[in-house]
Amino acid sequence: MRDVRIVFMGTPDFAVGTLDALLKANINVVGVITAPDKPAGRGRKIQQSAVKEYAVQANLPILQPTNLKDESFITDLKNLNANLQIVVAFRMLPKVVWQMPKLGTFNLHASLLPDYRGAAPINWAIINGESKTGVTTFFIDEKIDTGTIILQKELAIESTEIVGQLHDKLMVLGSQLVVETVKLIAENKVETKKQPENDLKLAPKLFTETCQIDWNKNTSEIFNLIRGLNPYPAAWTTLINGSETIKVKIFDIQQEICPTMLSPGSIVFNKLELKVSTVDGFIKIESLQLAGKRKMDTKSLLNGFDFELDSKMI
Numbered sequence: 001m002r003d004v005r006i007v008f009m010g011t012p013d014f015a016v017g018t019l020d021a022l023l024k025a026n027i028n029v030v031g032v033i034t035a036p037d038k039p040a041g042r043g044r045k046i047q048q049s050a051v052k053e054y055a056v057q058a059n060l061p062i063l064q065p066t067n068l069k070d071e072s073f074i075t076d077l078k079n080l081n082a083n084l085q086i087v088v089a090f091r092m093l094p095k096v097v098w099q100m101p102k103l104g105t106f107n108l109h110a111s112l113l114p115d116y117r118g119a120a121p122i123n124w125a126i127i128n129g130e131s132k133t134g135v136t137t138f139f140i141d142e143k144i145d146t147g148t149i150i151l152q153k154e155l156a157i158e159s160t161e162i163v164g165q166l167h168d169k170l171m172v173l174g175s176q177l178v179v180e181t182v183k184l185i186a187e188n189k190v191e192t193k194k195q196p197e198n199d200l201k202l203a204p205k206l207f208t209e210t211c212q213i214d215w216n217k218n219t220s221e222i223f224n225l226i227r228g229l230n231p232y233p234a235a236w237t238t239l240i241n242g243s244e245t246i247k248v249k250i251f252d253i254q255q256e257i258c259p260t261m262l263s264p265g266s267i268v269f270n271k272l273e274l275k276v277s278t279v280d281g282f283i284k285i286e287s288l289q290l291a292g293k294r295k296m297d298t299k300s301l302l303n304g305f306d307f308e309l310d311s312k313m314i
Contacts, residue, residue: 001186004103007082009033011049014171015088018108019054021175022086027182031061031080033090069094084185086178087140098140103185105140108178110170111203112136112152114195117145118203122170123163126228128201129220132156133166135174137181139192148192150181162230162252206233213237213250215265215313219281223255226283234289237276241311248313251295252286265313274298276313 006029008019022029032055040047048056055062061080065073074096085105087093098105111121112134118124125133134154141147153173157166184190206229213222213235226235234249262268262277269275275282289295290305 002083002103002188004028004084004182004186005030005080005082006182007031007033007077007080007085007101008051008088009085009090009093010051010088011035012089013050014110014167014174015090016050016054017171018086018088018175018178019051019058021179022182023058025179025182027179029060030082031063031077033063033065033077035091036064036066068097084182086182088174088178092144093140095142106137106150106181106185107140107145107147108174109136109138109145110167110174112154113138113145113149114197115201116203117200119205121203122167123206123228124201124203125157126161126163126166127225129224130157133170135170135177137177138195146195148194150184150190150192151177153177160227162227164231208236211235213313215276215278217278219255219257219278219283222278222283223253226250226253237313239290239311239313242308247291249289249295250283250285251288252297254284254286255281256284257281263312267307267311267313269302269307271302272299274302274307 004027006022006027008022008029010019011034032051034049034051037046037048039045052062063073063076067073068091077097077100083101084103085098085101087105087107093105109121111125113136116124132154134152136152137150138147139150155169155173211229211233213225229235230251234251236247236249239246239248258281260277260281264277264279266277267274268277268282274285276285285298287295287297288301
């Protein structure tokens with residue numbers, strides 16, 4: 001078995017699960033590359049990435065380059081003397097970086113490649129109503145998420161699952177897959193396969209307009225969109241309530257597919273429930289957040305908010 005000296009590259013919580021699994025498997029991580037600290041939140045306090053917070057606690061060497069082609073960073077990276085690099089939820093690497101280690105650089109991606117290449121694979125799998133997804137390890141090449149596949153594992157998507165729940169399951173499954181991949185590489189037993197290139201489903205970055213609810217779509221499509229964005233970045237709509245116009249984020253919901261004579265976006269409410277009509281039923285809202293307010297359950301909102309009779313969501 002070959003000795004491996006790993007540089008790990010990642011930024012968010014999703015990557016922390018993998019780094020933790022590597023250390024618990026007694027795999028030699030010689031350095032961590034993560035995003036620079038940056039101001040965040042209303043107070044604009046300087047915030048470290050989730051991976052940096054973990055790496056500091058684990059007493060691992062940390063590099064935080066702003067430019068991955070910077071000569072001083074390249075020198076520092078070479079000095080770590082790694083022979084394998086692992087990338088989980090990081091940035092696109094320049095060739096000078098991913099070609100550096102002798103045993104290569106591999107990436108963990110939260111989909112069954114080649115489907116759902118891109119920045120938001122977990123969200124899009126739910127938004128598109130998939131019944132399964134998974135995780136893939138692959139060697140990085142010059143394009144995004146196109147390299148040769150090392151290993152894959154499938155995972156069923158439950159019919160009411162939200163993206164936050166699926167994220168956590170894939171984080172665990174992915175961390176296991178990375179450990180297995182490292183062991184295969186160490187044992188020189190890797191057999192890769194090329195990705196097919198036809199009829200691919202993609203997972204582009206989510207923007208504000210992507211997350212807006214179109215009440216003219218059918219109930220299932222809206223249901224999948226909302227749960228595919230819950231809790232982050234959250235689906236949103238605009239509430240027209242008398243003379244008020246309020247942006248509303250919607251989180252927990254149920255769907256009711258049934259005949260309705262109401263126009264899409266019409267609101268039905270009483271003291272206990274709040275529903276919005278679609279073209280073929282209703283979305284029952286169980287938790288939401290009005291602009292400038294905290295997230296709350298619908299019953300709490302109904303206790304203190306007055307809906308006009310002709311109020312609607314657009």
